[in-house]
Amino acid sequence: MRISLTVLLVLLLTVSCTGKHGDTVQLTIAEQYGLAYAPLQIAKEEGYISELLPETTVEWVKLGNTAAIREAILGGKVDMGFMGIPPFLIGWDKGMKWKIFTGLSKAELGLITWRDDILDLKDFGPEDKIALPQPGSIQHILLSMAAGKELGKSDAFDNRLVTMKHPDGMSALLSKRDVTAHFTSPPYVRMEMKEPGMHMILNGEEAMGGDFTFIVGAVTDTLHEKHPEVVEAVKDALAKAMVLIKQNPGKASAILKDEFSLDEKEIYTYLTDGSLRYSEDIEGVPDFLAFMKNSGYLKKTPKNLNEIIIGVDE
Amino acid sequence: MKKTGERTGWIFLLILLWVALIRIGGFSPLILPSPRDVLKALYEGFTQGNLGWQILISMGLVLTGLTAASVSALLFFLVSVSSRAGKSFIETLTIIFHPLAGIALLPVVILWFGTGALSIVFIILHSALWPMVTNLSAGYQSLPETYLMVGRNYELSKWRMSTKIILPGSLPYILAGLKISWSRSWRALISAEMIFGAVFKTGGVGWYIFSRRVFMDTPGMFAGITVVIIIGILMEDLFFGILEKKTVLKWGMSLES
Structure with missing residues (x-):
């Protein structure tokens, strides 16, 4: 036990001593796994960012969940991360100095069950478990x-959650045993709905009462203040990738197929069937803020949205 | 008592080091919160949260798993002393399963038992069983031949031989095995809870740590880790310490001394 404490302290020391950049700008971007991040993957594969920033060394890390991204950013290992709006807000609320600089995608999210007797949230019994990526996730x-x-009770399901990555959640749902329902995102929503007996009880828009951005990009204040041009360039590179997806989904699917080890045709379907829409717009932040403040997930809200979003004027 | 004093002294020193690190390093409290913040989070965990229940749930799960493991280990042991074939069978099982980390079995366990309490107990059982079996047989092998000869001289039955001579004679090994099993199952429990989510409504200490992490409550996370450490110390120094003092130390057969 003593040893583990010492190791912990040494680790913390190492983390805090690294991450200081030299003269050439270094950019480390954290991504997660999924088609919602497609513009990011295309920008990476096609070198769009390096094209615009020849002097900058760009590094990519793939992390399993948003908690890990926040921890890496706090440790100074990562400058930019992509995630849902709620995990971003939780970090900001706890004092992380970072802002949203772009939207990335909107997506069809849904709560899917195999149980015929469950048509509505009120039909869930006390033993029914819901699988989702983690508490605090979108x-x-x-x-x-x-x-x-x-x-009338926003924490009604909080003690009935099972934390699972999307693929695990899907297999748990399809085995029709332990997990009653799965709250997931593309492509898993469509994959699960294709299976016999599955139906959707709730989708993201219904839950929110409107349209919202699924994944946003966030950048540390340090990088943005020192090198706003880097942030601009990433934004432009992503915009270019979004145009490619829209105008030439065939080529986009070909680029993405290795990344996802999925069939090219399948990716093409997901990119064009409307379950994913890529856009720089950032929508839904005020609604998430209001709800999360009221339900106690956040302690504070910004006076002005430009405290948390770059380039928003108010 | 001397041991308690030393332990407290070292812990105090570590806390001082912790405070010094914060003073010198200027860490963000999101990376390294102060002991005071952690204490406050601990207090809030008990008063506003369910930390008390969560500790009981975790302890209950470990005790269930350990009891199941003890019973199974005893059965395995009886099989292995009963015959040559039994011995080599149990040895083979141990070789197969002992090195398998409980967490590596998770996907299979989820398939078989789902994600509830049963799965967690199964993982604890797995983590605790093999060290116990290994230690039981090591204890048996270390028994002086004379003890067994005395038993045979009295023409003791296999059952009486096991309960009157073999088990008491290998008690130091059994206790050592229990200690290893306890710490392994405690570790396995915390990891399993972090993956399985809340069992019995509130979940245990592992779920507490995980939920503090996802809401970025670093002091709360440290509070959870502190609870895990304190329970570890209490079990090691108080429970096992007293148990050893009452038995093997008193009988003068401890492994260490």
């Missing part, structure tokens, strides 16, 4: 929003 906050609206 799926969890949307579920809480809907629970607040429909059951």
Whole structure:
């Protein structure tokens, strides 16, 4: 035990001593796994960012969840990360100095069950478990929003959650045993709905009561203040990738197929069937803020949105 | 008592080091919170949260798993002393399963038992069973031949031989095995809870740490880790310490001395 404490302290020391950049600008971007991050993957594969920033060394890390991204940014290992709006807000609320600089995608999210007797949130029994990526994720906050609206109790499901990555959640759902429902995102929503007996009880728009951005890009204040041009360039590179996806989904699918080890045709379907829409717009932040503040997930809200979003004027 | 004093002294020193590190390093409290913040989070965990329940749930799960492991280990042991074939069978099982980390079995366990308490107990059982079996047989092998000869001289039955001579004679090894099993299962429990989510409504200490992490409550995370450490110390120094003092130390057969 003593040894583990010492190791912990040494680790913390190492983390805090590295991450200081030299003269050439270094940019480390954290991504997660999924088609919602497609513009990011295309910009990476096609070298769009390096094209615009020949002097900058760009590094990519793939992290398993948003908690890990926040921890890496705090440790100074990562400058830029992509995630749902709620995990960003939780970090900002706890004092992380970072801002949203772009939207990345909107997506069809849904709560899917195999149980015929469950048509509505109120049909869930006390033993029914819901799988989702983690508490505090966009799926969890949307579920809480809907629970607040429909059951009058936003934390109604908080003790019935199972934390699972999307693929694990899908296999748990399809085995029709332990997990009653799965709150997931593309491509898993469509994959699960294709299976016999599955139906969707709730989608993201219904939960939110409107349109919202699924994944946003966030950047540390340090990088943005020192090198706003880097942030601009990443934004431009992503815009270029979004244009490619829209105008030439065939080529985009070909680029993405290795990344996802999925069939090219399948990716093409997901890129064009409307379950994913890529856009720089950032929508839904005020709604998430209001709900998360009221339900106690956040302690504060910004006076002005430009405290948390770059380039928003108010 | 001397041991308690030393332990407290070292812990105090570590806390001082912690405070000094914060003073010198200027760490963000999001990376390294102060002991005071952690204490406050601990207090809030008990008063506003369910930390008390969560500790009981975790302890209950470990005790269930350890009891199941003890019973199974005893059965395995009886099989292995009963015959040559039994011995080599149990040895083979141990070789196969002992090196398998409980967490590596998770995907299989989820398939078989789902994600509830049963799965966690199964993982604890797995983590605790093999060290116990190994130690039981090591204890048996270390028994002086004379003890067994005395038993045979009295024409003791296999059952009486096991309960009156073999088990008491290998008690130091059994206790050592229990200690290893306890710490392994405690570790396995915390990891399994972090993956399985809340069992029995509130979940245990592992779930507490995980939920503090996802909401970026660093002092809360440290509070959870502190709870894990304190329970570890209490079990090691108080429970096992007293148990050893009452038995093997008193009988003068401890492994260490």
